Amino acid sequence: MKQWGPSTAAVHSGVEVDASTGAIIQPIHMSSVYVQPEPGEFKYDYGRSMNPDFYPLEAALSALEGADHATVVSSGVGAMSCLLGLLDGKSRIVMPSDVYGGTYRLFQRIFAKVGVEIDQIDMTDLDLVDKTLRRDSGTTILYAESPTNPLLLVYDLRKLSEIARERNVTSVLDSTFASPICQNGLALGFDIVLHSCSKYISGHSDIVAGALMTNDRETKRQLDFTRTSMGLHADPMTMFLLRRSIKTLPLRMARHQSNAMTVATYLEGHRKVRRVLYPGLESHPQHDIAVQQMSGFSGIVSVDFDLDLAAVSKLISNFRLFKLAESLGGVESLVEQPALMTHLKIPAEVRLAHGLTDGLVRFSVGIEDADDLLDDLDDALTAI
Ligand SMILES: *Cc1c(COP(=O)(O)O)cnc(C)c1O
Numbered sequence: 001m002k003q004w005g006p007s008t009a010a011v012h013s014g015v016e017v018d019a020s021t022g023a024i025i026q027p028i029h030m031s032s033v034y035v036q037p038e039p040g041e042f043k044y045d046y047g048r049s050m051n052p053d054f055y056p057l058e059a060a061l062s063a064l065e066g067a068d069h070a071t072v073v074s075s076g077v078g079a080m081s082c083l084l085g086l087l088d089g090k091s092r093i094v095m096p097s098d099v100y101g102g103t104y105r106l107f108q109r110i111f112a113k114v115g116v117e118i119d120q121i122d123m124t125d126l127d128l129v130d131k132t133l134r135r136d137s138g139t140t141i142l143y144a145e146s147p148t149n150p151l152l153l154v155y156d157l158r159k160l161s162e163i164a165r166e167r168n169v170t171s172v173l174d175s176t177f178a179s180p181i182c183q184n185g186l187a188l189g190f191d192i193v194l195h196s197c198s199k200y201i202s203g204h205s206d207i208v209a210g211a212l213m214t215n216d217r218e219t220k221r222q223l224d225f226t227r228t229s230m231g232l233h234a235d236p237m238t239m240f241l242l243r244r245s246i247k248t249l250p251l252r253m254a255r256h257q258s259n260a261m262t263v264a265t266y267l268e269g270h271r272k273v274r275r276v277l278y279p280g281l282e283s284h285p286q287h288d289i290a291v292q293q294m295s296g297f298s299g300i301v302s303v304d305f306d307l308d309l310a311a312v313s314k315l316i317s318n319f320r321l322f323k324l325a326e327s328l329g330g331v332e333s334l335v336e337q338p339a340l341m342t343h344l345k346i347p348a349e350v351r352l353a354h355g356l357t358d359g360l361v362r363f364s365v366g367i368e369d370a371d372d373l374l375d376d377l378d379d380a381l382t383a384i
Pocket residue numbers: 075076077078100102103145149174176177196197198199208209210
């Protein structure tokens with residue numbers, strides 16, 4: 001059978017009419033305990049290991065990511081925690097210097113404490129990546145994230161996964177910023193793709209969940225085993241809401257993208273703007289790589305305003321539609337100032353050295369009418 005397109009898969013994958021009632025929407029199984037017909041004979045035993053609500057969700061996620069398997073977990077960080085199950089006594093994670101804050105905290109403060117070596121390197125330097133992976137350090141994971149937060153740097157994912165394969169290293173990609181609609185890391189050669197489902201995949205700012213996708217059956221088995229062993233499962237209500245949200249993911253992403261492009265183009269021409277970072281703009285430093293490895297550019301736009309820290313704070317507090325909040329990927333437009341919010345704990349010298357300027361603002365462009373978003377930006381910029 002020909003494979004469904006993403007919009008069909010988003011609506012139908014894993015969804016079956018309930019046999020006992022004919023309900024088109026599958027019921028939520030709010031049960032932690034399952035009765036066994038005979039001792040030891042069961043499909044489900046206990047809510048931490050398995051629940052019927054996992055299936056439609058994992059089927060939809062694998063269909064959208066182009067994966068054979070998906071494992072749904074409690075959060076994006078829970079998905080990273082699951083990687084512990086793939087490591088052993090002598091292990092190492094090689095990752096870029098600009099990973100998501102929660103990733104840095106988990107790997108550097110928890111994994112490193114129990115002996116996992118953490119190497120943070122510049123992943124645009126492919127020779128350095130190769131040299132680092134060549135060093136024998138036991139079980140190694142190459143961990144990449146693209147596009148990055150908040151500078152929207154795009155790494156060459158095909159090349160990175162190739163180097164990992166040559167060095168016999170497991171490659172993992174955090175593809176949260178792209179969503180499965182704009183980027184499919186397994187097709188680019190990665191062994192595992194992980195997502196925070198708290199962002200675009202759920203898309204309504206009301207769920208915390210995560211997922212890992214892979215084509216390897218043994219990896220899926222290990223991830224499931226780790227989920228059960230470490231208590232990283234998602235709860236039935238969250239899984240129900242997530243499966244429901246996924247039905248509109250392709251539609252939402254189409255609007256996020258076109259709105260983001262409109263906002264990026266408008267701001268790129270504004271006199272109070274120094275630089276706009278959006279992978280869909282030709283001016284983006286890795287635009288060519290983005291075109292090759294992404295099927296869309298998603299909805300995050302970062303802007304370096306020609307304003308000081310205080311003026312930027314004032315500007316972004318004056319928006320009516322862009323709500324001042326961390327996180328991203330919801331239907332409502334959000335705005336945040338990395339220097340005072342998501343990246344506040346980074347010392348100013350380090351932050352500035354990494355290009356996180358005082359004027360930097362990250363927009364998560366929602367699915368509102370583009371004209372209203374432009375009016376909101378225009379009014380606040382005129383007032384400043
Ligand atoms: C939010 C986020 C995470 C963490 O996900 P949670 O669901 O909040 O645990 C990981 N990576 C990226 C890129 C994110 O944006």
